[in-house]
Amino acid sequence: MLKMRVNLDLLVLGGGIAGLWIAAAAQRAGYRVALLESRALGAGQTLQSQGIIHAGLKYALLGQVNETAQLISAVAKDWETAMAGRGDVDLRGARVAAEAQYMLVPGGLIATLAGAIGHAALGETIQNLKEPDWPAGLAELGFKGNVIAMHEPGVEIASVLRALLGQLQDVCYHYDPSAAQVKIGTDGGVASICIGDVELAPARVVAAAAYGNEWLAEKLGIKAASQHRPLKQVLLKGDLPHAYWHGVGGSFRPAFTISTHKTSGGETVWYMGGAVAENVEMPDAQQFRETAAALKKYLPKLDLQNMSWAALPVMRVEGYDPRGWLPDRPSYQQQGNVTLGWVNKLTLAPLMAKEVLEKLPVPSNESITPLPLPPAQIADNPWDHVAWQSI
């Protein structure tokens, strides 16, 4: 059968934050780019994330103004620039859900952390707040202790995805990898990918497909340098204040981290990670009880009656680290014309896009005609599909 052969400068696999940012930046730079997504855009870790654009302030707070802190702080500025419409992608349509994160430090713990909190890093971006300046609703819930504001925004991920897709007309397509035929090139990379009658012949391929990178690695006859770390996030739905609150324990590793979202029906959801999400083997009912107890320690007046609970198992897919830790920058693996990439944090997507584009040859500046493939759609938020329970 006669195939439609399409030459591309760049084929991106995976439509999470990394793939979409790379595709949008590449298209803007004049590359002929297409993106293939196996489910829906954002359906992986991206829409499961808490949407916090880290600026390295946690490190500064601990007195560790190191390379990682500086790198993250620079990437956070790339988000700011993009959201102002002056970056490598245009995120003016993206919505900031919270301007700051609030660390809740119980009274007795402040002495342990006094050294860090007294550090010179405290300034305009990290502030120990007086009670009248606490975020709305916190004092009413009975919190006693110190509240430290960190100027790291929380973004509404779906709005980020819409803004990116808005720039990627006729670029993002849905396909079924199990029905695609991958032809291997003489360099051991990808010569072409056939989907039905369409043959995509890319000069370069970037796989930003999380577990899908393992699928492509297998086709290439290599082992993907990745690691999986599961979590079970906890969700609480009801009459709750807008919170981007982090319950600090004996260190800055939080007992819980709350981000706040709305369901499609307008109900408020606290989406919670941190220590409460670490024990993935724990039965849901026990996890809800333990989360309730952890919340009550910080927020004794929180009324948990009439609330609905849900658990969301998620899998973090990251570049391999020999210690099993989260790598502190994007990770890459090269085979022929293929780069397998793991962004490792939502925040780091602009850095990954920059590093990928730096390695591309000069753009062709040619346009491509739309492909006869179904367009990829944006996935729903996870809180619109979890099974709610009462306890």
Ligand SMILES: Cc1cc2nc3c(=O)[nH]c(=O)nc-3n(C[C@H](O)[C@H](O)[C@H](O)COP(=O)(O)OP(=O)(O)OC[C@H]3O[C@@H](n4cnc5c(N)ncnc54)[C@H](O)[C@@H]3O)c2cc1C
């Ligand atoms: C609970 C949780 C909270 C988090 N909170 C934060 C946070 O607040 N701040 C932060 O900076 N980071 C956070 N992260 C990390 C962040 O979410 C991820 O690092 C980031 O979203 C990864 O993006 P990605 O595009 O690489 O992968 P994904 O979002 O997983 O996207 C991969 C895409 O590839 C698609 N795919 C799979 N197989 C194939 C295939 N064969 N072909 C084509 N497509 C395929 C998938 O359907 C998916 O859409 C969090 C992660 C989790 C799990």
